[in-house]
Amino acid sequence: MKTLTMSSLGALVLFAVGCGSTVPPELLSARTAYDRASKGPSAQLNPAGLHSAKETLDAAEHSFDDDGDSQDTKDLAYTAERRSQAAEARTRELLAITQKEDIEKATQAYKDSKGQQTAAELAQAKKALATTSVQLENEKKNREEAERRAAEAQKLLAGFATVKTEPRGMVITLSGSVLFASDKSELLGTAKTKLNQVADSLKQDGRDITILGHTDSQGNEDYNVKLSQRRADAVRQYLISRGVDQTKVKAEGKGKAEPIADNASPEGRANNRRVEIVLGPKTEGSK
């Protein structure tokens, strides 16, 4: 075609271009636009678009060669510039489409991996929960067992001792007549059986224990103090022999100093003859 055009217009071309036409700005812009497009990613991603732009630019160049700064040259150059720009736009569109697909793939991959991770963590959490449930069940059983034993102890103590909560602590009051024969400080056999239950309870209790011996008002005061001390010591020693921590148990003879009933009547005096086991506040590490 070029040859044909050239041969057809040989004389005219020589006349028109021979005078030295100025390259029109449209053609300059078209060259710049194509140059930029051809050096970018369009060469790989949109060769068809780039090829179309190149053909139009070539036509513009031929027109310029043939006709110089003609309207046809300007129109073709104008068209070539648009086609180069369109080729670049199409390439940017393709890049954006690829980018979007990459983002969607990466997001899905992340969600899948996270889903698997979550499933594994969930399984682990369930396992941990099952372990905790077993532990809680065991603790519950232990607590119920302790409560049962405490209730049994209370039942055994009924008729033998009274339990009260006072400002100085929990006070277990044992009747002197149940523990000792008159004027004696050796524990009776039946008393030992009863004290075994008390000892079992106290072994599991972390509180400080004070054992107080009391008498009625009859007899010599000094004698009564010593008798009450011996009785308190006897109870202390027995409890220690049954496993109660000796460092937590102390014994004290009060004599007749702290009566709880009227010493004028036999019943009152019987009530005053007693041994009190006082459980103080729980110390650190107690159960």
Next chain:
Amino acid sequence: MMNMKLGMLTFATAATAVVAAAGCGTAYPAPTQRLADAQSANRSAMELGADKQPDAQLHYKLSEEQIAKANVVLKDGDNKRADMMLIRAKADAELALALAKEAKAKQEVQQATDLAKSQTQAVQGTPQ
């Protein structure tokens, strides 16, 4: 195809010049197909939102104006000038279309990015 058209155009232009130089007259065919092509490209650009997209808007309007001018020139009987105007009009319409599609694709990238962020945050925030 375009190469052929442009080649023929160049040939026709050259032939016209030659004939004109020879002092004879011949009719340049009415560019009815070119007009249909330009109008079709212009409609496609509009359907893709080129008339509203900032980057594409200018070329869409240029395409419209050149089609309108080409119709005026056609009525005046200057088929050749009309033909070249329609080539320009079609090129502007196709550029407007390409720019509108590019903008749409970039918008979708942004949407995918936003969605990815919200989804990954949702996954991270899922109670475990």
